[in-house]
Each structure stands twice: as C-alpha cells, then as structure tokens.
Amino acid sequence: MSRLVxxxxxxxxxxxxxxxxxxxxxxxxxxxxxxxxxLGDDLVVVGPRAARREELVRVHAAGYxxxxxxxxxxxxxxxxxxxxxxxxxxxxxxxxxxxxxxxxDALAQRGDGVGFVVTRPPGHxxxxxxxxxxxxxxxxxxxxxxxxxxGERVVIVDWDVHHxxxxxxxxxxxxxxxxxxxxxxxxxxxxxxxxxVGGPRALGRTLNLPLPPGATGDxxxxxxxxxxxxxxxxxxxxxxxxxxxxxxxADPLADLALTSGDFAALASLAGSFAPGPGRVALFLEGGYDxxxxxxxxxxxxxALLGEPSTDEAPTSGGPGAEAGPAxxxxxxxxxxxxxxxxxxxx
Amino acid sequence: xxxxxxxxxxxxxxxxxxxxxxxxxxxxxxxTTWVLHARGMLEERATESSTPAVVSETVTELGLDPERVHWxxxxxxxxxxxxRSVAPPVEAEILVVGRRGHGHPEGLLLGSTSxxxxxxxxxxxxxxxxxxxx
Numbered sequence: 001m002s003r004l005v006x007x008x009x010x011x012x013x014x015x016x017x018x019x020x021x022x023x024x025x026x027x028x029x030x031x032x033x034x035x036x037x038x039l040g041d042d043l044v045v046v047g048p049r050a051a052r053r054e055e056l057v058r059v060h061a062a063g064y065x066x067x068x069x070x071x072x073x074x075x076x077x078x079x080x081x082x083x084x085x086x087x088x089x090x091x092x093x094x095x096x097x098x099x100x101x102x103x104x105d106a107l108a109q110r111g112d113g114v115g116f117v118v119t120r121p122p123g124h125x126x127x128x129x130x131x132x133x134x135x136x137x138x139x140x141x142x143x144x145x146x147x148x149x150x151g152e153r154v155v156i157v158d159w160d161v162h163h164x165x166x167x168x169x170x171x172x173x174x175x176x177x178x179x180x181x182x183x184x185x186x187x188x189x190x191x192x193x194x195x196x197v198g199g200p201r202a203l204g205r206t207l208n209l210p211l212p213p214g215a216t217g218d219x220x221x222x223x224x225x226x227x228x229x230x231x232x233x234x235x236x237x238x239x240x241x242x243x244x245x246x247x248x249x250a251d252p253l254a255d256l257a258l259t260s261g262d263f264a265a266l267a268s269l270a271g272s273f274a275p276g277p278g279r280v281a282l283f284l285e286g287g288y289d290x291x292x293x294x295x296x297x298x299x300x301x302x303a304l305l306g307e308p309s310t311d312e313a314p315t316s317g318g319p320g321a322e323a324g325p326a327x328x329x330x331x332x333x334x335x336x337x338x339x340x341x342x343x344x345x346x
Numbered sequence: 347x348x349x350x351x352x353x354x355x356x357x358x359x360x361x362x363x364x365x366x367x368x369x370x371x372x373x374x375x376x377x378t379t380w381v382l383h384a385r386g387m388l389e390e391r392a393t394e395s396s397t398p399a400v401v402s403e404t405v406t407e408l409g410l411d412p413e414r415v416h417w418x419x420x421x422x423x424x425x426x427x428x429x430r431s432v433a434p435p436v437e438a439e440i441l442v443v444g445r446r447g448h449g450h451p452e453g454l455l456l457g458s459t460s461x462x463x464x465x466x467x468x469x470x471x472x473x474x475x476x477x478x479x480x
Binding site for chain 1: 356384385386387388389391420421422423424425426427430459462465
C-alpha cells in the first residue's frame with residue numbers, strides 16, 4: 001500500500017470571516033476525512049513551510065504580492081464581493097502555497113506515496129495579479145511552476161465545480177503544463193468553454209470540459225475519460241489535482257449531483273495519468289458541505305491508495321452524459337481553426 | 347462612432363452614478379447600453395433576470411429608448427465580466443464603472459475594480475468617482 005503524504009497543519013484557523021462558507025471547519029472536515037482512512041504509520045505528515053518570494057513570483061506579479069501583504073498587515077478586508085482577507089491571511093496564504101511545495105518535494109524525495117494538501121485559502125481562482133473567488137495565492141500553480149522549473153511536465157486535473165480560471169490564465173501560454181478542467185457551466189467565474197485552448201505557444205494545453213447543472217458522476221467520468229488520450233500524449237511526469245468537492249450533490253454553492261463514490265472514480269482516473277508512484281498530489285480547493293467534504297476526501301484518497309472504503313454509490317442518469325465528448329469535439333475544431341488561420345497568416 | 351457601451355452595476359450608489367453617466371454617453375452617441383451585473387460565487391444563482399427598477403427609471407428619466415438598454419447577468423467577478431464584454435454579444439467599445447471611496451491607498455489595485463479595469467482593458471474606460479473621491 002502506498003503512503004499518504006499530508007500537509008494540513010499551518011494554523012489556517014485565523015483566516016476566517018463570520019458567515020463566510022470558506023471557513024476553518026472545512027480544513028477540519030478534510031482532516032477528519034484523512035483520519036477516517038485509519039492509515040496509522042502509513043500517514044506521513046510533512047511539516048509546514050512558507051513559500052519563498054522567489055517561488056511565488058514564478059506565478060504571481062511581484063507588485064500584487066507586495067500589495068496583498070500590505071493589505072493584510074493593514075488589517076485586511078473584502079477584496080471583492082466574494083473574497084476576504086484578514087490581518088493573518090498573508091502569512092496563512094504563504095504557508096498554504098508552501099504546503100504544496102513541501103508535499104511535492106517530499107513525494108519526489110520518497111519516490112512513493114500520494115500527496116494531499118489541505119490548502120486554505122483555496123487557490124485556483126487566484127490570478128497572477130488578482131485575488132478572487134475566495135482565493136489569494138494560486139497554491140497549485142505555485143507547485144506546478146516549481147516542478148516545471150525542475151524539468152517536469154505537469155498535468156493539472158481540476159474537478160472543482162467552478163472553473164479554475166486563475167490556473168488556466170497563469171499557464172495559458174506554458175507548454176509544459178496541461179490544464180484539464182471539468183466544471184459546471186454556466187457558473188462562476190464564467191470562463192471555461194471548450195474554445196479556450198491555450199495561448200500561441202501552448203495551443204491544446206488547456207482543455208475545458210463543462211457540464212450542465214444537474215450532471216451526475218457518469219458525465220464527469222466520461223468527460224475525464226475522453227480527455228485521457230490528450231493527457232497520455234502529453235506524457236506528464238506529475239499529476240496535480242485541484243480537488244474541490246463542491247460538485248457533490250449536497251454542496252450549497254453549485255448544482256452538480258456527484259457523490260463521494262464519483263470522486264473516487266475521478267481520483268482513480270487522475271491517478272492513472274501518473275507515470276509511476278509518488279507523482280500524484282491532491283490540493284483542496286472548494287467544497288462547502290462539511291459532511292460531503294469529509295466523505296469525498298476519504299473516498300478520493302482511498303481510491304488513490306488502493307484502500308477499501310464505504311463511499312456513496314456512484315451516480316448516473318443526469319443531464320450532460322455527452323457533454324465531455326462534445327466539448328472535446330469543440331476543442332479539436334478550435335485548434336483546427338487556429339491552425340488554419342495561422343497558415344493563412346504565413 | 348461608438349455603438350456599444352457597457353456599465354457594471356451592482357445596485358450600489360457608486361454603480362448608480364456610473365449607470366447615469368453610461369446612459370448619458372449612450373444617448374449622446376446613439377449607442378446601445380449594456381448594464382452588466384456580475385454574479386459572484388456567493389450570490390443566489392436565481393438572481394433576477396428582469397431589469398431592476400432603478401435602471402428602468404433612469405432610462406426613462408434620461409429619455410432613452412428602452413429597447414436600446416439591455417440588462418444582463420454574467421457569472422464572474424466585476425472586473426472579469428466587464429473585460430469579457432468587449433466580445434460578442436455585447437462588443438463594448440467603452441466600459442463604465444463606478445469607483446467607491448473605500449479609502450485604499452492611492453495606486454493600490456487590490457479590491458478596486460476600477461483600477462484593475464484601467465490596468466487590463468483594451469478599450470477606453472470611464473471611471474465615475476464617488477463623492478468621497480471628489
């Protein structure tokens with residue numbers, strides 16, 4: 001059995017705003033989901049560390065980092081209608097980004113295990129120069145940039161119910177990162193159509209697989225299965241997962257209808273993209289129903305660890321069963337159009 | 347000739363001031379106005395699809411043709427929604443946004459839709475100050 005390499009303890013309790021769904025109890029629920037695995041000595045906890053400035057500026061504008069830090073130290077406040085920061089949020093966000101770095105470094109050193117990073121605040125909406133969607137720093141992007149700087153090729157699988165616009169934007173023109181997202185559409189943040197395929201240097205390195213409201217697990221699984229040939233031809237050396245659990249049917253912020261059993265299936269699929277052991281890490285993104293978050297954490301990690309679990313049954317029969325293949329068709333058509341317009345230009 | 351003007355609107359006093367400026371600009375230019383509401387993560391997904399009363403009243407007050415003023419709810423943060431409005435169907439050629447007197451230090455992009463918009467937009471941006479800025 002593989003070991004679980006976990007970083008979940010960096011004092012994120014102080015990042016809290018009364019009544020906001022992105023709350024400290026989420027991390028507690030995710031940790032409880034890990035505890036439910038009863039891993040004993042097979043649980044390896046790596047210590048917290050802060051991401052260094054040179055690690056953050058790979059994906060964030062230096063001026064943004066300065067302003068965010070100053071804003072937090074000045075007491076914080078609301079950054080947009082969704083996103084808050086407290087006086088402690090800067091140091092917590094830097095620890096969250098560092099937690100991802102610590103986990104991938106530990107996996108690389110061990111050459112074995114599955115990583116799980118209980119990141120709060122979450123990260124996949126954070127742009128290079130802007131906080132949004134509850135996110136301050138883009139934790140998974142910081143880790144991916146760290147890996148590609150070391151010569152790796154990274155596929156980011158984002159199954160959060162919201163499109164990870166920040167991650168997509170940061171790696172829009174980066175050929176060493178393949179970004180694959182299943183998400184509800186339409187929904188915040190409004191991006192994530194199949195026609196968004198990457199920048200001129202990275203055409204085809206962004207793959208969006210939007211699902212309609214009410215879609216069940218079969219639609220999400222089918223979409224990710226449809227993406228598999230593209231991932232395989234990319235030949236990733238690492239798999240990082242933006243593991244939001246807000247596509248669960250109990251989640252209050254969205255309308256997909258997945259269960260913990262569906263997340264187990266998605267995790268298995270994502271794990272199958274890895275070239276070998278010690279090359280998969282899950283980063284917590286959304287998920288605002290605490291029981292669903294706990295159960296989905298357990299189910300996803302169980303699937304990756306090859307452990308038995310008592311998940312809710314996988315779901316099927318909702319709308320959007322063909323959404324993934326249809327998105328893939330649009331993805332290829334867009335690439336053809338871009339290629340022919342490029343030929344016309346030359 | 348300007349054909350399409352987009353204004354961000356969240357119902358706040360600063361947004362209402364921006365709305366008045368956008369509508370006046372559109373009237374003078376003979377342009378269509380798109381009043382855009384950015385629906386955030388925390389907002390009810392059933393946000394009203396009909397035009398808010400304050401928008402209709404301002405349209406009437408300024409003597410505009412209601413057929414040339416469109417209300418539209420878009421998922422996203424206010425800055426991104428306005429930036430995306432340069433694409434179809436809105437195809438905005440001017441973006442109008444209110445600026446709140448929130449007391450942030452000068453030059454701080456954080457939390458300021460207007461400053462972020464000016465930083466990133468590829469079309470002219472009109473920033474309508476709040477009384478605290480005047």
